[in-house]
Amino acid sequence: MPGSSTISHHDAAVALDHADAKRLATVLEELAYLLEIPGPNRINDAQLGALCEGRAPDRAELSRWSRGLAAELKGRR
Numbered sequence: 001m002p003g004s005s006t007i008s009h010h011d012a013a014v015a016l017d018h019a020d021a022k023r024l025a026t027v028l029e030e031l032a033y034l035l036e037i038p039g040p041n042r043i044n045d046a047q048l049g050a051l052c053e054g055r056a057p058d059r060a061e062l063s064r065w066s067r068g069l070a071a072e073l074k075g076r077r
Helices: 018-036 045-051 059-075
Strands: none
Touching: 018 059, 045 059
16 A cells, blocks of 8 residues: 555645555544444544544534545545
8 A cells, every 4th residue: 555645735635546545535434423423332522532633523513524524435446
């Protein structure tokens, strides 16, 4: 996977190869699932806080963002 993505601090698009985009979409879908489900396998509040990087934790917003980005990645195949 090294070399398959390009990330810049400028207003440029990030580029991923097809296999990496597909894999990232799967990870994002799983993240959304783990945010939404009840029970012991759910992402806990401490993990949610870490994923929100200091912003106010918002489980629903992060789940929507994850699913939306996964759908966008899948739509660009």
